[in-house]
Amino acid sequence: MRKPRGFLLFEIMVAVTMVGIAMATVLQSISFSLVTARVTRDYEMASALLSQKMWEVTSLPSAEPGSSQGTFSEHPGFRYTVVVEDLLPGEASDDPSIIVKSLAKITVTLFWEFRGKTKQLMAQTYMPVVEEDEAEAFPMKFLA
Numbered sequence: 001m002r003k004p005r006g007f008l009l010f011e012i013m014v015a016v017t018m019v020g021i022a023m024a025t026v027l028q029s030i031s032f033s034l035v036t037a038r039v040t041r042d043y044e045m046a047s048a049l050l051s052q053k054m055w056e057v058t059s060l061p062s063a064e065p066g067s068s069q070g071t072f073s074e075h076p077g078f079r080y081t082v083v084v085e086d087l088l089p090g091e092a093s094d095d096p097s098i099i100v101k102s103l104a105k106i107t108v109t110l111f112w113e114f115r116g117k118t119k120q121l122m123a124q125t126y127m128p129v130v131e132e133d134e135a136e137a138f139p140m141k142f143l144a
Contacts, residue, residue: 039114045075046110046121053080054108054123063104063127083107086129102129 049072057063069081087103109122 049078050110050121050123063129078112081109104129
């Protein structure tokens, strides 16, 4: 009877192939996880910057129709556009001290690049456009 002396070449090739397939799967999973983490981080940052810009625009006493665009100095990879559109003609309200010229639709859109593609996140709100003289009749009140 013969004693087996070691592994056959075929057995070693099968083992190396199995290890290679397992390593490729693990590396692909790690790569996918890193990409997913980057996308999540970008969307979280875009959401925070979008909220910041929307707050800046809506904290003004009145919205003037027009558009503007710019970048964030702290986050140069992100840029924004703000579009303010008139929706309704001016009407007087029941309260004689309030004169609403119109209703403005405010759209803030954030853009950034990822893997050669432009990604975007957008938010909209509505705001009354008041007469210049009456803007001081509506002081912004902040909760302490």
